[in-house]
Amino acid sequence: EDKVVQSPLSLVVHEGDTVTLNCSYEVTNFRSLLWYKQEKKAPTFLFMLTSSGIEKKSGRLSSILDKKELFSILNITATQTGDSAVYLCSPSGGSNYKLTFGKGTLLTVNP
Amino acid sequence: DVKVTQSSRYLVKRTGEKVFLECVQDMDHENMFWYRQDPGLGLRLIYFSYDVKMKEKGDIPEGYSVSREKKERFSLILESASTNQTSMYLCASSLVSYEQYFGPGTRLTVT
Numbered sequence: 001e002d003k004v005v006q007s008p009l010s011l012v013v014h015e016g017d018t019v020t021l022n023c024s025y026e027v028t029n030f031r032s033l034l035w036y037k038q039e040k041k042a043p044t045f046l047f048m049l050t051s052s053g054i055e056k057k058s059g060r061l062s063s064i065l066d067k068k069e070l071f072s073i074l075n076i077t078a079t080q081t082g083d084s085a086v087y088l089c090s091p092s093g094g095s096n097y098k099l100t101f102g103k104g105t106l107l108t109v110n111p
Numbered sequence: 112d113v114k115v116t117q118s119s120r121y122l123v124k125r126t127g128e129k130v131f132l133e134c135v136q137d138m139d140h141e142n143m144f145w146y147r148q149d150p151g152l153g154l155r156l157i158y159f160s161y162d163v164k165m166k167e168k169g170d171i172p173e174g175y176s177v178s179r180e181k182k183e184r185f186s187l188i189l190e191s192a193s194t195n196q197t198s199m200y201l202c203a204s205s206l207v208s209y210e211q212y213f214g215p216g217t218r219l220t221v222t
Contacts, residue, residue: 032209042115042201042213077117090156092209098169099211101146103153 002027004102006089012108017079021105023089024071033065033072034099036088043088046074079109114138115214117202123220130189132217134202140212142205143185145169145177147198148216154201160185192221 003026013019025033032050036043047056049065049072050070056063060079065072086104093100117134134143144159146169156169158177166177174196178186185204189196197220203211 034211042216044144045210045212048210064187098144098156098159099209100156103151 002091002093002100004089004091004100006031006087006102006105008105009103010106010108012110013079014110015080018075018077019079021074021076021087021089021107022071023073023102024092025089025091025100025102026070027091027093027100029093030067030070031092031094034090034092035063035072035074036090037069038086038088038104040083046087074108079107081109081111083107084109114214115202115204117200117214117217118185119214121218121220123222124192124220126193128192128221130192130219130221132187132200132202132219134185134187134204134214136185136204136212137181138204138206138212139182140204140206141182142211143179143204144203144205144211145175145185145187146201146203147171147196148201149198151211155200157187157199192219194221197221 007022013082035046047063060077063074088104089102090099115136145157146154160166160179176188200217202214205211
C-alpha cells in the first residue's frame with residue numbers, strides 16, 4: 001500500500017520567516033512527486049519533481065526530491081500572509097496516473 | 112487555461128436519496144478523478160477513469176459508482192446517500208502527465 005507522511009501537520013509562523021515542509025513516501029514504481037497548495041477551494045499545482053537533487057523554483061518557493069531516501073521538501077522563504085494554506089504532497093506510481101495524497105501541512109502565516 | 116467545473120458548490124440531500132455529482136473539463140483530458148476530502152483524512156481517491164467508458168476503483172469506492180459516457184464528463188453517483196458520505200467532493204482531470212487540475216469542489220451534506 002502506498003504511503004505518504006507529511007510533517008509537520010501544522011505550522012504557525014510570522015511574516016518574513018522561512019519554512020520547510022517535509023514529505024516522505026513509499027510508492028510502488030515511483031514516477032514523480034507533486035506539490036499542491038490548497039487555500040479555501042481546490043488544490044492548485046505548484047511543482048512536479050521527477051529527478052533527484054534538482055531543485056525546482058518558483059519565486060519564493062522551491063522544492064527538491066531525494067529518490068534514494070524517499071523524501072521531498074518544500075521551502076518557502078520570506079513568507080507572506082498569502083502563503084497561508086494547506087500544502088499537499090502527492091507521489092505517483094504505476095502506469096495509471098493515480099496520485100496518492102498526504103494529509104497535508106497547514107501553514108498559517110501571521111502578520 | 113484548463114477549466115474543471117462541478118455541477119454544484121453546495122448540496123443537501125436526505126439519507127437514502129440517489130445523488131449525482133457531475134464534473135466537466137474542457138481540455139480534452141483522458142484522465143478524470145473523483146476524490147473526497149475530510150478533516151484529518153486528507154484527499155482520498157474514490158474512482159478514476161482513463162478513457163471513455165473505462166473506470167477503476169480508487170481507495171474508497173464503497174457506496175459510490177461512476178459514469179463516463181463522454182470524454183469531457185465524469186459523474187459520481189451515490190446510489191443511496193448516507194450520513195457518512197457528508198464530505199467535500201473534488202473532481203480532477205489530467206492529460207498524460209501526472210499534473211491534475213481540480214474543480215472547485217462540491218460540499219455535500221446528507222441529513
